[in-house]
Amino acid sequence: MKKMFLKFVLCCLYLWRPVGAFGHLRHVSVKEGDSVTLNSGLTEIQTDDEIVWRFGYNGFIIARINNVTKSISYDHYWSLAERLKLDHQTGSLTITNSRILDSGIYEVEIRHSSFETIYRFEVGVYEVFPEKETEKSVLEGDSVALHTGRTYLNDDWIQWWFLKKNYLIAELNVPEDRYIVYDDVLDGRFRDRLNLDKHTGSLTITNLTTQHAGVYDLDFNTMSRRSFSLTVYAHLPVPVISSNSSQCSSSSSSCSLLCSVVNVSDVTLSWYKGNSLLSSISVSDLSISLSLPLEVEYQDKNTYSCVINNPISNQTQHLDISKLCHTCSDSLKL
The missing domain is CATH 2.60.40.10 (Immunoglobulins)
Structure with missing residues (x-):
């Protein structure tokens, strides 16, 4: 009876390690190119522990440690595998040379003999843009593409704003599968002119007039910020x-x-x-x-x-x- 009580107490102590509650989402931001470490909360992996790391809302397994078999493995997902490093003592995961595509939800599952604990991290890898606005100039009637700098979106959301963030004109939310352009703002100034790329988040504005000149701001969930200053010139008359x-x-x-x-x-x-x-x-x-x-x-x-x-x-x-x-x-x- 005493042995059973002791096992119960030890189990409770293990469950109540100071690493947060199940399902708690920790937010981590890192500059593109830097390394980021996601801590498992363990100081030492127990003999019969198994650590499993997953990525994305679909839960793709990217790395695991089996302390029984003393094995560490990395599963190939995008280009992550070659840049992952597991700490064999704690099970913490380090991502080296982080990239924009590494942004998203990471989950660590700590499996013990009689229970498991899960912790989740939202990692945002943000780009570093020059403080100066990107300037673009076009003629009336032409189109302009405002690029996010991405070739693919993971579990991202983005927003496009006009006139120093006074008017939201487009947004894309990958996890919620939401894709919206608000072309009726400013009395329909953008009606039938906005095209949002679902794969990259880049915004194209067609058939421009001088009314579309101004500052366009791009917001990312990864804390990236980018601004474009657009000048639209009227067609010149012949002297x-x-x-x-x-x-x-x-x-x-x-x-x-x-x-x-x-x-x-x-x-x-x-x-x-x-x-x-x-x-x-x-x-x-x-x-x-x-x-x-x-x-x-x-x-x-x-x-x-x-x-x-x-x-x-x-x-x-x-x-x-x-x-x-x-x-x-x-x-x-x-």
Whole structure:
């Protein structure tokens, strides 16, 4: 009777080791490339213990220790096996050179002769991005892809936000098999324009307008953060070159010209002589008109052009001096 009571007490003491209750989820975060150790809570594996480590919601076995047979084995799951290390004394598991795909739920099952204990860990491997936002520039009507940097998602959830996290526009939750785009926010600004890749979480926005310019934030359950600053440029008009003189000239040897564009923003307007820049003017205001003058000789045989450009496109108008610059004698001949 005393022996049975003693075994009962020892069993209770084993069950009440200070490692947490069954089902308790411990959160562990690690920077990509670093190592992370998941502690079994044991100081020493008992003679008849078996330690089994599983990964993912489906519970794939990735490593185990059988203290009876004194064997340690690693099962191949993705590329984890070659980067796993089991402590033969405690059963703790170390993942070396951690990768984004290692993120997910890990479970250790400690099997004793008459009972078992299970502990679970949620591991988040996060990417380190530069603090500066990733800048992207496109033309109106084009598409843009905002990439998560992943090639595959494990037990992840991600969220895409617009305008400094004021508007949630898309989210994907792998464990719950939830895939949603919120294209009706901001009075339908994104309607029929959002495409969320179910495998990588990357977001593509099609048929862009200037209303879609702004900051897009990506949130991961693995504590990864990424921001994209998107600029959408309107299509540029072709510059118009006109004579700045209302009548022919009989005394001047030069001709006054004007290059103009209307309703433009974030552009530079320039005059070129061949490939050489003569003059330019820039503006960042919204929807204004620009004009840039030029003086040329009537008999000038050089080539001139007026160019409007923004960071991703340009439009050019070539000058035909013979059509725009006439002396009075030329006008009489005509």
